[in-house]
Amino acid sequence: MSAEDIKLKLVEAEEPDENDYRLQEQVGFILRKAHQRHVSIFAAHIADLTPPQFAALAKLHDVGETSQNQLGSLIAMDAATVKGVIDRLKARGLVELSKHEVDKRRLLVNLTAEGRNAVERLIPIAREITEETLAPLSAKEAAIFMRLLAKLA
Amino acid sequence: MSAEDIKLKLVEAEEPDENDYRLQEQVGFILRKAHQRHVSIFAAHIADLTPPQFAALAKLHDVGETSQNQLGSLIAMDAATVKGVIDRLKARGLVELSKHEVDKRRLLVNLTAEGRNAVERLIPIAREITEETLAPLSAKEAAIFMRLLAKLA
DNA sequence: TTGATATCATTTGCATACGAATGAATTTGA
DNA sequence: TCAAATTCATTCGTATGCAAATGATATCAA
Numbered sequence: 390m391s392a393e394d395i396k397l398k399l400v401e402a403e404e405p406d407e408n409d410y411r412l413q414e415q416v417g418f419i420l421r422k423a424h425q426r427h428v429s430i431f432a433a434h435i436a437d438l439t440p441p442q443f444a445a446l447a448k449l450h451d452v453g454e455t456s457q458n459q460l461g462s463l464i465a466m467d468a469a470t471v472k473g474v475i476d477r478l479k480a481r482g483l484v485e486l487s488k489h490e491v492d493k494r495r496l497l498v499n500l501t502a503e504g505r506n507a508v509e510r511l512i513p514i515a516r517e518i519t520e521e522t523l524a525p526l527s528a529k530e531a532a533i534f535m536r537l538l539a540k541l542a
Numbered sequence: 543m544s545a546e547d548i549k550l551k552l553v554e555a556e557e558p559d560e561n562d563y564r565l566q567e568q569v570g571f572i573l574r575k576a577h578q579r580h581v582s583i584f585a586a587h588i589a590d591l592t593p594p595q596f597a598a599l600a601k602l603h604d605v606g607e608t609s610q611n612q613l614g615s616l617i618a619m620d621a622a623t624v625k626g627v628i629d630r631l632k633a634r635g636l637v638e639l640s641k642h643e644v645d646k647r648r649l650l651v652n653l654t655a656e657g658r659n660a661v662e663r664l665i666p667i668a669r670e671i672t673e674e675t676l677a678p679l680s681a682k683e684a685a686i687f688m689r690l691l692a693k694l695a
Numbered sequence: 696t697t698g699a700t701a702t703c704a705t706t707t708g709c710a711t712a713c714g715a716a717t718g719a720a721t722t723t724g725a
Numbered sequence: 726t727c728a729a730a731t732t733c734a735t736t737c738g739t740a741t742g743c744a745a746a747t748g749a750t751a752t753c754a755a
Contacts, residue, residue, distance in 0.1 A: 703749085
């Protein structure tokens with residue numbers, strides 16, 4: 390093999406052909422699919438709430454009363470998105486809103502009794518959802534995966 | 543320590559307290575955040591296309607003419623979603639549609655010359671997006687992560 | 696052959712998700 | 726103190742994403 394051939398081979402190995410882009414192997418694409426699969430598993434276990442709605446309820450259960458924006462930042466939703474989620478939870482009587490006495494800009498969000506009951510009933514199911522989502526991995530693999538995923542997010 | 547205490551301790555270790563559900567540690571939640579981060583990186587590099595739109599173009603570039611539904615299954619989009627994506631690409635002149643001669647139900651999708659130019663120009667950038675998305679991981683970690691992520695998706 | 700099924704595409708309705716613009720209230724800093 | 730900057734929330738527009746219903750066409754099976 391000539392020096393030229395070797396160089397060619399190295400270049401091939403390092404720089405993939407531009408015409409050969411494998412969508413199915415790109416992180417973004419697989420991340421999107423993994424997320425889709427999770428949402429589907431979630432829906433199969435909890436039909437009447439979406440993952441974002443449950444996230445809002447679970448976080449409220451965890452931290453108690455918060456402003457709408459603050460809640461949004463805790464569950465990674467921008468202001469516009471969290472508003473829609475909270476509006477729908479409010480319409481269903483799972484959360485209630487009130488005005489902050491001191492800072493009149495803030496809208497405080499709280500679980501209602503019904504909302505609290507719902508979260509507490511659903512948390513065990515949410516654990517099953519996590520388990521089923523990770524089911525394709527062994528316990529060791531799952532631990533490694535979660536560590537690396539957290540670094541990416 | 544009494545037998546009762548030991549049993550209590552074991553139960554605590556195996557069955558997490560129902561009141562202590564850590565949203566931030568659930569796969570679904572982190573998956574959603576990782577996906578959000580990727581979309582944000584994508585948008586910073588490619589402002590005029592979304593990841594699904596690019597996926598459609600890249601896949602068309604890869605496989606050539608396909609029916610709309612077939613394309614959808616190749617890029618993990620249901621019929622309703624892929625229709626919207628293709629409609630918008632068509633409106634921008636990046637793909638063109640035609641009817642299948644034999645099977646009159648099918649709508650064939652093709653890249654236009656402009657669409658082909660766009661994909662070929664963007665593929666190197668898409669590689670950078672993948673790289674930046676995986677940047678928090680070492681090369682070894684990234685390889686492991688991709689293997690495990692693929693198992694989940 | 697034809698009736699039951701299945702497939703392809705479309706439409707509607709609902710729920711994220713986010714950028715950008717707006718308005719109200721608060722905080723900062725010169 | 727008071728004008729500028731920031732924060733909180735809302736609204737609008739656009740783009741996925743999916744369930745369910747519908748219509749057209751194609752395939753299968755009795």
